[in-house]
Amino acid sequence: MTQHTRVTMADVAAAAGVSVMSVSYAYGRPDRVSEETRGKVFAAAERLGYTGPHRGAQSLRSGRTNNLAVVLTEKLTYAFDDPQARRFLSGVADACLDTDTGLVLLPNRSVDADADRVRDAAVDGYVFWTTVTGDPLLDVAVSTGRPVCVQGGPQHPGTTLISIDDVAAAEAIARVALTGARRPLVSAFPSDKHRERRLEYGPDPEGVEFPVTRNRLRGYRAAVIAAGLDWADVPVAFGTGSFRAEGVRAMQDHGRALRADAVLAMSDEVALGALEVVHEDGLVVPGDIAIVGWDDTEDAAGAGLTTVAQSLYEQGRSAARAVLGGDAVATPQWRVVRRTSTR
Known part of the structure; x- marks a missing residue:
């Protein structure tokens, strides 16, 4: 047999003196054949240079x-780059480890190529990051008929949703931030897929495309009214994402001029960016300005x-287990952690 001839499972079976099915079981279902048979198969495979069944063919079958x-x-x-994305993916990876599953990262940039990439991906299911x-x-x-789980939303037909109650959590954290405050500033996530920075007073949450942003604005609005x-008087600075630089920019571009005395940030990274500017300006936290974040x-x-x-x-972890094993998804828990940045 020349080195240019691909060794097949049948070749290994003939060399080992066993059936083709026994070779298949030796690699794919070793519990179905004896240790002696497996030994013959692997010895013959080594002699012939056979590296095992083609994974693509196995997947098709x-x-x-x-x-x-x-x-x-x-x-x-x-x-x-993002600490919370790393935490989420660590949980996904842990569930994959339990099931000997590989992890594939796919971008969603609202371009046509993304649809083809998702449709044609050789995967058993999908987890969407908000x-x-x-x-x-x-x-x-x-x-595709494969299971889909979405973290943070939206709730979409044919998918499973995993998310905390963002509305309730936002109202709870905002009530803490607004204690003694009269000029709050909301440093928000993007409102839509265009991710344009803008300042808007009292925006209607129902017009926001990102469900996480929308639900947190609903909660903030309830706390403001309470x-x-x-x-209508509350400025909301929409940013491009959950980045520390967005918190810096919101404070530099708007917080200073508005003399904000409370900042409701939609992530800890954004809040920490705002805190950097507050410290630069020599303001006292929480006396001059209270700041709250999200994620701990x-x-x-x-x-x-x-x-x-x-x-x-x-x-x-729960999202991946729901996709890979059909596990039920429970509503995740949340709590407000009070520290020294609020009154």
């Missing part, structure tokens, strides 16, 4: 690829930041 896709509504680098309401890629993923303030990161704890604690690691 079984209908499974042992791969899971995580679809990011961000640049792929976000998965490595996307916009009406995202066409959700329909693409559902149309505090006796007019939501290690950096937030070190900075004394009041925040909403949730486990994105557990959400990632």
Whole structure:
């Protein structure tokens, strides 16, 4: 047999003196053959240079690829740069480890190539990192017949949702931030897929495409009204994402001029950016200005930041288990962690 001839399972069976089915079982279902038979198969395979069954062919026969896709509504680098994305993906990876499943990262940049990439991905299911309401890629993923779980929303037909109650959590953290405050500033996530920075007073949450942003604005609005303030007078600085630089920019561009005495940030990273500017300006926290974040990161704890604690690691693990094993998804827990950044 020349080195240019591909060794087949039948060749190994003939060399080992066993059936082709025995060779297949030796590699794919070793419990179905004796140790002696496995020894003959592997010895013959080594002599012939056979490296095992073709994984693609196995996948076609079984209908499974042992791969899971995580679809990011961000640049792929976000998965490595953002601490909460890393926590979420760690949870996904842990669930994959339990089931000997590979992990595939796919971008969702609202371009045509993304739809083809999602549709053609050799995966057993999809986990979406928060996307916009009406995202066409959700329909693409559902149309494959594979299970789909969405973290943070939206709730979409044919998918499973995993998310804390963002409305209730936002109202709770905002009530803490607004104690003694009259000029709050909301430093928000993007409102839509265009991710344009803008300042808007009292925006209607129902017009916001990102469900996480929309639900947190609903909660903030409820707390503002409960505090006796007019939501129409509250400035909301929409940013491009959950980045520390967005908190810096919101304070520099708007917080200073507005003399904000409370900042409601939609992530700890954004809150920490705002805190940097506050310290630069020599303001006292929380006397001059109170600041709250979201996620309860290690950096937030070190900075004394009041925040909403949730486990994105557990959400990632639960989302992956729902897709890979059909496990039920329970509503994740959250709590307000009060520290020194609020009154």
